[in-house]
Amino acid sequence: MEPGEFRAPGVSMSGFDGPGDWRWFCLDHIRAFNAGYNFFEGMTADEIEAEQRPYAGWARETRAFASAADTAGPRWADFIDPLDAINARFAEARQVRPDGRPLNDADRKALKVLGLKADADRAIIRKRYTELVRRYHPDRNGGDRTHEKALQDVISAYTHLKSAPAFA
Missing domain, CATH: 1.10.287.110 (DnaJ domain)
Incomplete structure (x- = not known):
């Protein structure tokens, strides 16, 4: 038997309690595992349909990114930046x-x-x-x-x- 270098999900899946467990397979065994693996095993038809919708996973709203002009710059009063590498980015945006x-x-x-x-x-x-x-x-x-x-x-x-x- 060869040492396992390919990871496959174990019995417990990732969730609230942690990342779940993994099984390690050699190349031949991972091929056999992948051939028999079914993500939808144990799901109802409605659950499978919900997973296959094009927008599955995009249900949460995301925050907009802030541009450099909208921010006042870093607020690190105690930070010493002799080359002004951090504030230089914001100085140009503050030019009025x-x-x-x-x-x-x-x-x-x-x-x-x-x-x-x-x-x-x-x-x-x-x-x-x-x-x-x-x-x-x-x-x-x-x-x-x-x-x-x-x-x-x-x-x-x-x-x-x-x-x-x-x-x-």
């Missing part, structure tokens, strides 16, 4: 403008591309855009096109921010 206008994710991303903070106004955005276009444009760099992707990102960010409600 001095005038109280909300920033969406696209606004934050565009500001990051331009290297600006949330308190930037239209004049600062325009000035930073001009600086970056001069830095990355091939005509200003002797025809060097290595910064073409960065230039496209800057133009796209500026175009977005120009029409963003937070900066109107």
Whole structure:
């Protein structure tokens, strides 16, 4: 007889009293066990029908997940985080403008591309855009096109921010 490495349910099933017991079989014996195993053994026709419904197991309502913007962040007053690894995730979501206008994710991303903070106004955005276009444009760099992707990102960010409600 070979040592058992395949687990099969035993006589008592999992329930309130614990996980139940298991029997261990070798490959040949687990194949024989699986061939004769009947999950529905001892059930009435109504119980079998209830188990086979497509939504069986989904009867309980689940809670909705919270997004990072909805939470104020971790409340660990005594936790020392020298690299600010935990709070960094929540700092971006808490960024607000001095005038109280909300920033969406696209606004934050565009500001990051331009290297600006949330308190930037239209004049600062325009000035930073001009600086970056001069830095990355091939005509200003002797025809060097290595910064073409960065230039496209800057133009796209500026175009977005120009029409963003937070900066109107």
